[in-house]
Amino acid sequence: MPKKVVSGNYAAAYAAKHARVEVVAAYPITPQTSIIEKIAEFIANGEVENLQYVSVESEHSAMAACIGASATGARTFTATSAQGLALMHEMLHWAAGARLPVVMVDVNRAMAPPWSVWDDQTDSLAQRDTGWLQFYAENNQEVYDGVLMAFKIGEHEKVNLPVMVIESAFILSHTYDVVDMPSQEEIDDFLPPRKPLYTLTDFENPFSVGALGTPADYYEFRYRIEKAMENARKIIKEVGKEFGERFGRDYSRMIELYRTEDAEIVFMGMGSLMGTVKEAIDVLRNEGYKVGAAKVRWFRPFPKEELYELAKNVEGIAVLDRNFSFGQEGILFNEAKGVLYNTDANPVMKNYIVGLGGRDLTVNDVRVIAKNMKEIIEKKELDREIEWYHLKR
Amino acid sequence: MELPAEVKKKLTLPAEEHFYAGHTACQGCGASLGLRYVLKAYGNKTIFTIPACCSTIIAGPWPYSALNAPLFHTAFETTGAVISGIEAALKAKGYKVKGEDGIMVVGWAGDGGTADIGLQALSGFLERGHDGLYIMYDNEAYMNTGIQRSSSTPYGAWTTNTPGGKKHFVERRPKKKVIDIVIAHKPAYAATASVAYPEDFMRKLKKAKNIKGPSFIQLFAPCPTGWRAPTDKTIELARLAVQTAYFPLFEYENGKYKINMPSPNKEPKPLEDFIKLQGRFKYMTKEDIQVLQEWVLKEWEELKKKAEVFG
DSSP, X not given: OOEEEEEHHHHHHHHHHHTXXXXXXXXXXXXXXXHHHHHHHHHHTTXXXXXEEEEOSSHHHHHHHHHHHHHTTOOEEEEEOHHHHHHHHHHHHHHHHTTOOOEEEEEEOOOSSSOOOSOOSHHHHTTGGGSOEEEEOSSHHHHHHHXXXXXXXXXXXXXXXXXXXXXXXXXXXXXXXXXXXXXXXXHHHHSXXXXXXXXXXXOSSOOEESOOOXXXXXXXXXHHHHHHHHHHHHHHHHHHHHHHHHHSOOOOOSEEEESOTTOSEEXXXXXXXXXHHHHHHHHHHHTTOXXXXXXXXXXXXXXXXXXXXXXXXXXXXXXXEXXXXXXXXXXXXXXXXXXXXXXXOOOEEEEEEOOGGGOOOOHHHHHHHHHHXXXXXXXXXXXXXXXXXTOOO | OOOOHHHHHHOSSOSOOOBXXXXXXXXXXXXXXXXXXXXXXXXXXXXXXXXXSXXXXXXXXXXXXXXXXOEXXXXXXXXXXXXXXXXXXXXXXXXXXXXXXXXXXXXXXXXXXXXXXXXXXXXXXXXXXXXXXXXXXXXXXXXXXXXXXXXXXXXXXXXXXXXXXXXXXXXXXXXXXXXXXXXXXXOSEEEEEETTOHHHHHHHHHHHHHSXXXXXXEEEOOOHHHHTOXXXXXXXXXXXXXXXXXXXXEEEETTEEEEOOSSTTSOOOOTHHHXXXXXXXXXXXXXXXXXXXXXXXXXXXXHHHHHHHTO
8 A cells, every 4th residue: 555745735635636536626725725736736747637627716616616517427626724615605505405525625724813824623613504524634644534435425325415524724734644545446446436416417307406495395405415414424434434444444433432441531522633632641541540532533414322322431521622602612512512411421521622723732731631620520510611721811 | 389381481590499488587577588599599408507696586496497408506606606617527527518519508697696796706717718608687687686786787777775766866876897897808709689689699699609718698688677667668678778879789709899780870879768668767867867878878989999999
């Protein structure tokens, strides 16, 4: 299996190439730009055939062009970040509503103002209700694997929904790491050409997509999207298992568990910060803490059952949110608490807001949080539900 | 219904219909006529993209469609971008685009979706040189939303958000010249057309199909509902708009302008002939009408000069 030392962005570009995408429509934005630059380079060097690259005039048009291309039957890819993703928001609904399995890499970046180019999950989490599947990558390998799986899952006949693969600004996008890439033949075998649900080139049976839905029908259209999301849970696990069997990296779980077998306290979070957390778990285990990590890989559909299974066996869950929903709490915390409400799983849950706008979360920070959680469990008293960790006062 | 051979012989337009009866346009709708002509010209090997506009409704709610051709309904501002993506996908998949037996990619958007919110995507489509056709059907306001001004609404016209009232408030800005903005992109082909001159429109549609690169047609399509005009005056209004030079017919190709007026040597008729048939101009004083008349003639002279210099 060939290995390449690549940035997270190049890992995304190689995955798109190896998935044999047919149309890419994209607009540059830091720190996403090197993804589309690399794809343009593949075209310039003749490394890809039949790939049409549309250099559009905005992210809104990027997603609009992608839905046009995808509705015409093409395997379609784009990438963006932060403000660009926000500009696309309207069209994200269109992609899901028209049941088009566009795959997009979002490089998680904080929203302005104030201007920031650094890591933060608010941009992608704000797209929560658009009907897109969301996969959060911890490292460059997961960016690469995530894009390949995203096509297979999104294009599955029981899903037909768009998929967002999310990586951290700079921490992954611009950091080089070793990535295993299967051969093109192995990938072709895993990911055959797309078989679209419909295409606009069916002139014998012309039909319209996205027409006015009256109150008599609109409701059922929405329900079908939810059915597809529910189907996706099973497909994600199947494809993740198959990926593991073929390429040695298993993604059959929507929540990856790390040293949780006998854990009393579990750290839950998404994306690259979980790499730091796993390292801290090793340190804390050596110090006698019974701690583990739960990395939420798929945020949509939300891994309810896996969360319940985990929660019923632990005393406390520290949810690390690199995002915040103003007027409420961290978004992952909010979702996780909601899932457990009507169950018999009742761990203490505390929300730590960390690393907004790219501020570092270190191994030592995780140790401090672990101590705080241990205290809470021993005293059986939650000091406060939400803590803005390391806030300058 | 199959037409008798002797009737067919006299027809100047193709007899076959790909725009079905039972659509939901208002009586006397100019836009629906335009859509019918496009389908007559291209047949059903055409992929339509329609953003939010009257035609969203005219085509019919799910699961109906009045068009015998694939149709993608999209967001208001995205026509230029969606047809770019469709064209790119057709090319990636090896389909023949345009030409006699090729697939035609058509964006069909109103003036609001073109002159205002969709202008950026239109510019992108033109500038990137996609092999498609963008048709702006111009009824001079947001008709589907209930008659609000667009930047294509002319000076003096009543709309619900530029009403005429006690203080005689009227729309004070001239009609935006979208065709001039389009031509500034140096597209392969650009033209104006009117539903009152279907043969001219069909000829232009055929040209757009056989030319390489992006094409644009601004189609004048009266809206009796929004213009407060009798429903049987649509064609007369569309014809008078041309005859008064309010909406002159011309083409732009290879840097050259060509005026195609029905009676090229006649002086334009007085603008009042066009205005008096419509309720939307009834708040205008003689002076207001004069302002509009002068604007029309100034633009007309400018166009004639362009045709002379770049003819």
